[in-house]
Amino acid sequence: MESTVQTSPASEISHSGLEWVNTLMRMDTTSRNSNLGLIETVRDYCYANGLVTTLTYDPSGKKANLFATVPSAAGETNGGVVLSGHTDVVPVDGQQWNSDPFSPLVKDGKLFGRGSCDMKGFIGIALGLVPQMRQASLTNPLHFALSYDEEIGCAGAPVMLADLKKRGVRLDGCIVGEPSSMRVVVAHKGINAYRCCVKGHAAHSSLTPRGVNAIEYAARLICHIQDLAERFKVKGPFDNAFDVPFTTAQTGTIRGGIAVNTVPANCEFEFEFRNLPGINVSGIYDEIREFAERQLVPRMRLTREEADITFETISTAPALDVAEQAAINGLVRALRRDTDTRKVAYATEAGLFQSAGIPSIVCGPGNIEQAHKANEFVELHQLAACESFLRKLIVSLSGNSL
The missing domain is CATH 3.40.630.10 (Zn peptidases)
Incomplete structure (x- = not known):
């Protein structure tokens, strides 16, 4: 035995x-x-x-x-x-x-x-x-x-x-x-994690109009992600069997800048969203990318043509x-x-x-x-x-x- x-x-x-x-x-x-x-x-x-x-x-x-x-x-x-x-x-x-x-x-x-x-x-x-x-x-x-x-x-x-x-x-x-x-x-929810790299243009802080502030444009995008999360919280869809009954999104890390008197040329942040079953994951991701490509990048390129925002998938689990x-x-x-x-x-x-x-x-x-x-x-x-x-x-x- x-x-x-x-x-x-x-x-x-x-x-x-x-x-x-x-x-x-x-x-x-x-x-x-x-x-x-x-x-x-x-x-x-x-x-x-x-x-x-x-x-x-x-x-x-x-x-x-x-x-x-x-x-x-x-x-x-x-x-x-x-x-x-x-x-x-x-x-x-x-x-x-x-x-x-x-x-x-x-x-x-x-x-x-x-x-x-x-x-x-x-x-x-x-x-x-x-x-x-x-x-x-x-x-x-x-x-x-x-x-x-x-x-x-x-x-x-x-x-x-x-x-x-x-x-x-x-x-x-x-x-x-x-x-x-x-x-x-x-x-359980799905998890989808991404990395966003904002490429601006450095300048002395006394000449800010000549630079493209990567941190500030990253902040605009982060606020858009936050607004998206708030929309899910208020409007759903909902599944009350979950402990958190709606899709969530948040930014977890951010890095950028070299000095307070320098317009930052680069900023990188990582964000995620956790979706309810049945939610169109690619639709959420596309909405975030389209905001960057249609609203932010054209404004950045008015100052510097090489300015850009790119995305990379870190991981996804359905x-x-x-x-x-x-x-x-x-x-x-x-x-x-x-x-x-x-x-x-x-x-x-x-x-x-x-x-x-x-x-x-x-x-x-x-x-x-x-x-x-x-x-x-x-x-x-x-x-x-x-x-x-x-x-x-x-x-x-x-x-x-x-």
Whole structure:
């Protein structure tokens, strides 16, 4: 019988699950670093347990996704459910931690450390159940999809999904284990991030009419984005099932200028908008670009012909909106006994899987409010609930098809 580690009077977590969580958390997979150490460790473990594994790499070869399959009892590798999680974590730079962020610490019924909540807790618990998955007489296969660079724009998952399509791999449903307090999330917003570069012309501040002030024109565009956000807030469209029931937009960073007595030649800022499902993303982006091209650039070029405003896409991740009749929705709701319609403002890779034709849902341990913060933690009873849920999933895939 599998040994267990007591986590609280009300919950238990398997030793293998907790060990895997700890192992993953000890690996510093901050997005700026390689994740190959983690991926190769998991790959070797999967291989040793008879799983079929495939790695797909980023252009540098320093990061990789892993897709691994537990075949059905009949040896089938197509269909079934995929458990999805990202392996990268956000930086700890500038944060005041009470313990080493990469040395897991259990205290007061909580597991502290970077990635505990977002989202190595889910991945580790799932990996700890691989032996049980192998021993079960699965009528449908189970898969793992572990990605790189989710935290900097969901860059890894599209590479993996393109490979699955190329290889003809078919999946019936996807469970993304982002922190949702083990509640079923059926929809989330999309996120779209862009960089805008304003090229003006430098001049001494005593001769301002001879210059084109890049910061001032950037400010005009930023105010236009703010006005756009206000329009969505006031006029909608709205979906009151979301915690923030309308599309939002904001400017997050800005850089420009060299001295107070110099008309700035350059200004760069980054902005984002988070759209409700069904909103025309390209329409919002086009409206912002058209304001720059029609209202601002002609005025700038009255002074200097070379003045310009350019845009660059940083990252996009589509919204998620799971159909109530989707099989994965019914399965996860039944296993969690959760019938509430829950929609959230944060984005996940679930939207990418859905866009690839794989019905997807979000359900994972931990509270999103603890993610990305100093002293990040996941409550141990959440990990126990996750493990219980995944055990039930294994049983359901051993007798009930999607």
